[in-house]
Amino acid sequence: MAQSREQIEQMVNQWLKYVEELMKNEGLPIVPEEKTGDPLWVDVREMRLKYLIPVKRIKKFFDGLREGKIYATRCPVKGIYYFPPQADCPACMDENLEWVEVKGEGEILTFTKINVKPLSFIHYPDYIVAIARMSEGFNILCWLSTDKPDEVKPGMKVRLVVKRREPEGFFSYYLEPA
Ligand SMILES: [Zn+2]
Incomplete structure (x- = not known):
């Protein structure tokens, strides 16, 4: 599901507001992690980074x-x-x-499903990061795009494809089941 820049901004602002309220109530800059409930320290610095490479x-x-x-x-x-x-x-x-x-032909070596995301990635649905061995003999690390995340396993045949990354809309590369 694609989100606009305004929606992403809104999600971040909502999260920051939630943190501020908790801090007022608890007297400490500590919030529970959304899925595990583990305590997270909220650094007081607020940074906005955009790398130019x-x-x-x-x-x-x-x-x-x-x-x-x-x-x-x-x-x-x-x-x-x-x-x-x-x-x-x-x-x-x-x-x-x-x-x-x-060539784009490869095989999954290992992977991990990311469901606890950093703030700068909260607007993406849960995603899988995989390392694949390509037929040329080198490894690549990238997102694995699939409708069936439960079927991903080491040894699975994959191909490397160009897709637009949403909601940003630019061309990037992904692995997907072959
Ligand atoms: Zn060389």
Whole structure:
């Protein structure tokens, strides 16, 4: 279910109001975690972060997503794959990595279902983060999108696909059952 920026803002504000009320009542900045009830300390600092990361040298990756393609980089010397792509090879300091379109076939190595989310992720439904071994021989870590979360298990065949991330609406990559 997609939510607008206003709705997300509203959820965050509601949560902050709830925390403030509890703090007044309890005399301590401690709130119960929604699902487990475990105590959480609420830091008094309120931060808003938006990271800006230079991506000039891996722009092809983002252009690829828009075309429905997923690229990794590969070191021509050592043959090591980098995903998400890196511009330089940390193993041999080579700056001329090759672009390789990922076949997208893989197998789940391990996964976890996230149902206790950080504040900046509360507007998403519960999600699964998985590590998959791709047929090229490298591992990737990303969200696994599925209608049947109970059927996810290690060894399950998956494919890597481009989908829009909602509610933000930008192209990203996901694993899904093959
Ligand atoms: Zn290298």
